[in-house]
Amino acid sequence: QVQLVESGGGLVQAGGSLRLSCAASGSIFSFIAAGWYRQAPGKQRELVARISRGGGISNYADSVKGRFTISRDNAKGTMYLEMSSLKPEDTAVYYCNADPPWSNSWGQGTQVTVSS
Numbered sequence: 001q002v003q004l005v006e007s008g009g010g011l012v013q014a015g016g017s018l019r020l021s022c023a024a025s026g027s028i029f030s031f032i033a034a035g036w037y038r039q040a041p042g043k044q045r046e047l048v049a050r051i052s053r054g055g056g057i058s059n060y061a062d063s064v065k066g067r068f069t070i071s072r073d074n075a076k077g078t079m080y081l082e083m084s085s086l087k088p089e090d091t092a093v094y095y096c097n098a099d100p101p102w103s104n105s106w107g108q109g110t111q112v113t114v115s116s
Contacts, residue, residue: 017084019082025077035051035101048063064090090112091113
């Protein structure tokens with residue numbers, strides 16, 4: 001079972017930036033497509049960005065396109081999400097996981113709160 005640990009969240013004003021990190025135990029995470037997901041209060045978890053196993057292809061939800069950038073360092077077993085021009089509607093708990101996600105690998109997530 002791969003363990004995933006997210007970090008880097010926090011409280012930021014609208015228009016600000018944050019960089020999220022995801023650390024994976026074991027090497028298998030480096031060989032699969034992965035993504036960042038988020039879940040806002042009262043809403044379903046959604047995939048906001050995904051990246052191919054080699055890192056060359058990325059896709060974004062329309063709501064974050066042009067503002068978020070996903071990247072990965074397979075040598076370190078890490079994945080990142082650079083978030084800029086943050087909006088209050090980006091407030092959520094952010095998770096990393098495989099794409100499609102592994103049901104047993106959801107971590108605690110990292111809280112991102114954007115104030116208006």
